[in-house]
Amino acid sequence: MLVDYSPVSRIVGQLTGPGKRLGAAIGAAWPATVLVVTIILVWEFYTRYSGIKPTTLPAPSRVLQQIVENRQALIDNALPTVAATLSGFALSVASAFISSILVDFVRPLRRALFPVFIISQTLPLVAIAPLVVLWFGFGLLPKILLVALVTFFPMMVALVQGYDSTDKDMEWLLRSMGATRAQVFLKARLPSAIPFFFTGLRISITYAVVGAIFAEYSGAAKGLGIYMLAAKNNFRPDLVLAAVFCSALITLVLFGCTVVIERLSMPWEKVRKDDRK
Amino acid sequence: MSTPRLSLRHVAKRFDTLDVLGGINLDVAPGEFVSILGPSGAGKSTLFQILTGATTPGAGTIAFDGADLTDPAGKFAFMPQRDALMPWRRVIDNAVLGLEVQGVPRREAHRRVAPLLEQFGLAGFEQHYPSQLSGGMRQRVALLRTVVQDRQMLLLDEPFGALDALTRTSMQQWLERMWERHRWTALLITHDVREAVFLSDRIYVLSARPARVIHEIAVPLGRPRTLRDLSAPEATRIEAELLHALLGSASPELA
Incomplete structure (x- = not known):
């Protein structure tokens, strides 16, 4: 379940690293840049010379133009999405922490809770999102709940896996020093889980934005999701894509933030990488 | 010998069907450096698990400074195999x-x-x-x-096992000097014969599983010791004796 995000991490890492080597960051980013530019160019030429209608597939230049023209509307709609994403994510991280600690201290709880969590992951979002909106209204709450629902499980699994990855000798050592169960957890198990926590965080943050947009799609006053729905109903795929661009941008920025926080909270990893160079 | 710091009598342990320790007897006097030498997988670490309270002995008695060791907390300072x-x-x-x-x-x-x-x-x-x-x-x-x-006693579980030969040798010399200075009561687990001879006052040799003490030898070399002392006739005789005891206890194809 570990996804390799290393190219992105490397780019962000270079930007936030000790020397802030911008040149190196650009160097790490160029294969992806070339690919994206190529795709956009092919798309642009296709829309120009195939005679396809802009109401079916708008050209990227047109999408860009719409982004510029509708920037105020897009920002107005992006803000609630960001708010829902961040609050839902905060709720999810907090509850994943609490339940992972509970499960770590009370072993039978793990057997009781994990099947429930797994079932929660099999729920189709398409069916659940409208129900949650039906139960909790058009406000922020149903969005927060849906974001938490889709991001909780990867966080929880990462944390539990992280606790279990603790070096057995380290635990034995602490026990030999007379450490209590709580001390073993705080001094060995919790720090051992930090890298796993961040892997879970990076996976979850990409789900989180999608979760928020889906919740808005099912009913909201404002938000990128409802903006997309309205644009689609007005046969404006250019506006749909403009909103998609915004959501992708939000995801990338949030992802970059997790990488920065990760680097800041694990200084020992940084010295290891620097030494290896 | 006055009251030993640590004294094991008939300490045995089995995990399910696996007989790991088959009745160990050993003593460590205060200020003494004692090594336990044994083939890999002989249950040497199990002995430390028992002493640190990570597992309970199946049978036998353990005395610390003459008193029954019921709670090992606060008695031993343990150094695990990997750091x-x-x-x-x-x-x-x-x-x-x-x-x-x-x-x-x-x-x-x-x-x-x-x-x-x-x-x-x-x-x-x-x-x-x-x-x-x-x-x-x-x-x-x-x-x-x-x-x-x-703590009153150090338990060292193959502390230099993972090091390269050169580093290991220099660490052994360093540990010998440190021991001279501090005179810790120490129990060292190792499968390195030279290491045991170089560092110890006394050496116990364990058999393959179920582990028993099959040989006990005092190392009468003076202190402080240098690498040169390892080539003294007395040292080479002890080394040969230990190797013989070890190989004799190993599986038949090695003997």
């Missing part, structure tokens, strides 16, 4: 781990460790992370973390 340093802690914070668990305030713990840093060749490296250290230095941090706990 088990915490990668997220700096050298100084790894060294004070035991004191921290005991509830010694941070400042006081640092004050106690400070004078030892020089002797352990770690001065100037207090703020480094373990990943920045060489294998030998990591082991010295681990040993520092062990001795600052100020």
Whole structure:
């Protein structure tokens, strides 16, 4: 379940690293840049010379133009999405922490809770999102709940896996020093889980934005999701894509933030990488 | 011998169907450096699990300073086979781990460790992370973390097993010098015959599983010791005797 995000991490890492080597960051980013530019160019030429209608597939230049023209509307709609994403994510991280600690201290709880969590992951979002909106209204709450629902499980699994990855000798050592169960957890198990926590965080943050947009799609006053729905109903795929661009941008920025926080909270990893160079 | 610091009588242990320890008898006097030499997988580490309270003995008695050892907490300072340093802690914070668990305030713990840093060749490296250290230095941090706990006895589980031959030899010399200075009561597990001879006052040889003491030998070499002492006739005779005992106990195809 570990996804390799290393190219992105490397780019962000270079930007936030000790020397802030911008040149190196650009160097790490160029294969992806070339690919994206190529795709956009092919798309642009296709829309120009195939005679396809802009109401079916708008050209990227047109999408860009719409982004510029509708920037105020897009920002107005992006803000609630960001708010829902961040609050839902905060709720999810907090509850994943609490339940992972509970499960770590009370072993039978793990057997009781994990099947429930797994079932929660099999729920189709398409069916659940409208129900949650039906139960909790058009406000922020149903969005927060849906974001938490889709991001909780990867966080929880990462944390539990992280606790279990603790070096057995380290635990034995602490026990030999007379450490209590709580001390073993705080001094060995919790720090051992930090890298796993961040892997879970990076996976979850990409789900989180999608979760928020889906919740808005099912009913909201404002938000990128409802903006997309309205644009689609007005046969404006250019506006749909403009909103998609915004959501992708939000995801990338949030992802970059997790990488920065990760680097800041694990200084020992940084010295290891620097030494290896 | 006066009251031994540690005394094991008929200590046995089995895990399910696996007979690991088959009745161990051994003594360690205060201030004595004793080694346990045995083939790999002979249950040497199980012995330390019992002493540190990680598992219970199946049978037998353990006495500490003459009294029955019911609660091992606070008696032993244990150094595991791999250094088990915490990668997220700096050298100084790894060294004070035991004191921290005991509830010694941070400042006081640092004050106690400070004078030892020089002797352990770690001065100037207090703020480094373990990943920045060489294998030998990591082991010295681990040993520092062990001795600052100020317990009555050290349990060292193959401390130099993971090091390259050269580093291992220099660490053995260093440990010998440190022992001269501090005279810790120590029980060392190893499968390195030369290491055992070089460091110990007395050596027990264990058999393959189920482990029993099959040989006991005192090392009458003077202190301080140098590598040269290992080529003395007395030392080579002991080495040969130990090897013979070890190989005799190993599986038939090795004998």
